[in-house]
Amino acid sequence: MKKIMLFAMMAASLCFFGCNKKAAGKTAIRIAMVTDSGDITDQSFNQTTYQACKDYAESAKLDFQYYKPAGDSTADRIASIDAAYQDGYNVIVLPGFLFGEAITKVAKDYSDAKFIGLDISKGDLGGSEVPSNVFCAVYAEEIPGFFAGYAAVKEGYRHLGFLGGMAVPAVIRFGFGFVQGANKAAEELGVANDVTVEYVYGGQFYGDQTITATMDGWYKNRGVEVVFACGGGIWTSACEAAAKVNGKVIGVDVDQTAQINSYGEGMHVTSAMKGLGATVNAVLTAIQNNSWDTYAGQVSSLGLVSGSDLSANYVGLPVNTWSMKNFTVSDYQKLVTEVYSKSIAISDSIDALPAVSVKVNTYQNIK
CATH class of the missing domain: 3.40.50.2300 (Response regulator)
Structure with a gap:
């Protein structure tokens, strides 16, 4: 019975992911963020990422939810990603290198969802090829x-x-x-x-x-x-x-x-x-505008993109x-x-x- 219910949930999610488009030509997305070892009041990575996701979702009138793992382990982080996916969220934002192993484990299982990793390097991913539904940003610290x-x-x-x-x-x-x-x-x-x-x-x-x-x-x-x-x-x-x-x-x-x-x-x-908020905004905008290919399967080092516009960097x-x-x-x-x-x-x-x-x-x- 549980398997039947889970299949029904997944089927509904797949239909949502693949079929639901906004009238204006933008892809309808539901955004989730999972915290790493901290929470959204850490005044650092988690809080900045959370606020950027929340602000974007509110501005674009999109659903947003954050998840906090039960513990500080890859298994706990994967459990939260699983929960977000099963709740129907198709874009999942993951801040911090601690998510490296988790991304390599879940991306292949949830190939119809997109994952945005912040400050996650190729090495954090174990050096394996980056899946096409994953984009990771590192920064020129x-x-x-x-x-x-x-x-x-x-x-x-x-x-x-x-x-x-x-x-x-x-x-x-x-x-x-x-x-x-x-x-x-x-x-x-x-x-x-x-x-x-x-x-x-x-x-x-x-x-x-x-x-x-x-x-x-x-x-x-x-x-x-x-x-x-x-x-x-x-x-x-x-x-x-x-x-x-x-x-x-x-x-x-x-x-x-x-x-x-x-x-x-x-x-x-x-x-x-580091421009965590700028990264979140840029990638979410690309997904909504059907330009995910710009980021798909990449680990990009982000630094200066303008010598005159400080806010663009x-x-x-x-x-x-x-x-x-x-x-x-x-x-x-x-x-x-x-x-x-x-x-x-x-x-x-x-x-x-x-x-x-x-x-x-x-x-x-x-x-």
Whole structure:
């Protein structure tokens, strides 16, 4: 009896997926989003993705629902994807590399649904061929990392820190870009001998007492002025330490102005962002406009697409909450133009820390 009911549900879904079109020629889609190990209030990947999906669905008058897995495992994530599909959702958005294994398992079973993976690389998919009903976006993290390091030095900071989460490719690119940006600005200002970058990975994607203690040492004992906290919730440890000494913090992935400044007024310097919302909007629009072939079966690295229109780019710094004084939005616009035109080159290699003129102190993982 259960099998008959499931078959009936699936048959109805298939009819909906294949036959239901909007009168205006747009494909009628139902959008679902599944959270990874966090929830939609994480003030990071999940929340940004959720809001982008919700806003798009409301604007286009489409059904939208999010699902939170029961636990932090591939099996739990697959169960939520199964539930979304069986509930009739035919476009499923999955934020974060933790979905890599899940996508490879479900895409072939649900070939009539489309999957949008955010920050999921070919390696996260196990190196296998990307199914035609899957699009995954990765980001050129070295670019916003570069912007953040460059901005910090131009703003006047001379003792910087990079606190990464786990040493996965995305975090490494952020860190190596940060070092390159700090170095470029220091060389332009003629202060390379005065700039130091402390560099460490926490070994996890959340803050705790041990990581906070390390950050206490950086701010209090080493004289670090600003830390680029890069990796999930690890930024909380940087903020806890910074709050004790009026230190500064650079956010990551999304504009973390409000979150960081909640620990201390003016604590946030800038954030090295990925355009999760822009990606969601672009791909959902393509699906609705019957242009899925533009994305089908691809893993695309998204970065700068314009040297003049900052809002069009998939990586960058937030300008709406700009608080820096010495490094202005106009300065940033000029920098973006130079990077886009390749008059400034940024290496995306993660094989070894880039050779730079500024001093970089590297440490063993904290945990």
